[in-house]
Amino acid sequence: MKRKLSLIEGTMYAGGQTAVNVVSSVTIKGGIRESDLHASLVKVQARHPLLSSNVWEDEAGISYFVEQHPIQRIRVRTVNRLTDQDWERESITECLTPFDTKKGPLVRLVWLKSENISNLIFVGHHCLCDGRSILNIMDETLSLLGQPEMEIGTYKSFSSIQNFIPAEIRDSKVNKLKIQLFSKVVKLVLLAVTFKKEIKREKPFFLHWKLSQEESSVIIEKCKSEGSSIHYALSVAFLRGFKELETVKSHSRLYCAVDMRKFLPEIEDNMLFAFPVMLGLNLPNKKTAGFWNEVREFKKDLTKKIEEMNVNALLLYSECLLPSLPGMTRYAKADKGAHDFTLSNMGKVSLSEKYGALEIESLQSPTTFFPFGNPTTLSSTYFKGQIDFMLASDEYFIKQEDALALKNNAMNMIIQ
Known part of the structure; x- marks a missing residue:
């Protein structure tokens, strides 16, 4: 391969x-x-x-x-x-x-x-x-x-991202021209920021917490009654929480990781894949009364962005940027980002509670330390009736005690 x-x-x-x-x-x-x-x-x-x-x-x-x-x-x-x-x-x-x-x-x-x-x-x-x-x-x-005797088979990995793009779109002369122009603009932008120095991320930390089954049930039922979900409630609560921190410059903006598998039927859920779409969203600007009204506005904005997303264009433009990757990586390592955090909510996971004689006592949500941009990432999963959270960051961007205050304020908004 x-x-x-x-x-x-x-x-x-x-x-x-x-x-x-x-x-x-x-x-x-x-x-x-x-x-x-x-x-x-x-x-x-x-x-x-x-x-x-x-x-x-x-x-x-x-x-x-x-x-x-x-x-x-x-x-x-x-x-x-x-x-x-x-x-x-x-x-x-x-x-x-x-x-x-x-x-x-x-x-x-x-x-x-x-x-x-x-x-x-x-x-x-x-x-x-x-x-x-x-x-x-x-x-x-x-x-x-x-079950040691079980067989789980295998599969063939795809040979190129280009395979997912219809030929008439991939070979269009208009699209090829657009891609060439876009690539040149990116190269010029990267040349303009080559002087920036890499940010040293030397004090990374995790903040982990798990809600009880009772607390998790209350939050999930509340979200349902408000016509929302835990994803949207977390988005607004933590964006609000960042605004309330005096020691952190808030951008009132987050990135939501959207799983591309739902747009690419060739990629099954149990295949390895690392191509999420990062959608940027701001705290709603509309004057709405109350937390849950803001949550509903946020839901409308994210739903609209997902519906308007052009997957073929996204794949086309991403491929044309491959020659610029070294410059993009250097820039990302030197950039502070213009957002507060990235949210990766995986929802209810497909793990079983028991595997033969083995029993899962608890799961800690997947997380990472990003070495570029703003590394602050909130991950969440739902397993055995409990919502689990991992907040990962570096003290250069947010102090651990401020992250703890952020977590407490955000969770109080949802629970109350």
């Missing part, structure tokens, strides 16, 4: 030297045999072509996924589990540890091991998987631990 990385994949690759990893942890009750864990990972790796690939660049600096020869097995690092908080320390370590993109597999596992309880920390390079993908790898691994 040899496939050119898409624009989003190439952005997350970030030149191969920087850690851009997705991390998610699950707490397991029950005994795990080391031989079964490795056997499960062999089958998971065999299913997904990208898990047996590395990234190489050609003479022009264009990056490609290339199949390994010989294939390097997914690595497991075993650590004695001493406390219930060990997963957070190890997750931060894994977020900050780069992959060897030229030699090793781009997924790895940390096993926090004790007699009856384990934490499995799944780590994937963001260039080949998003939060949903890492949860899928987690589900497949646990399924095979519960």
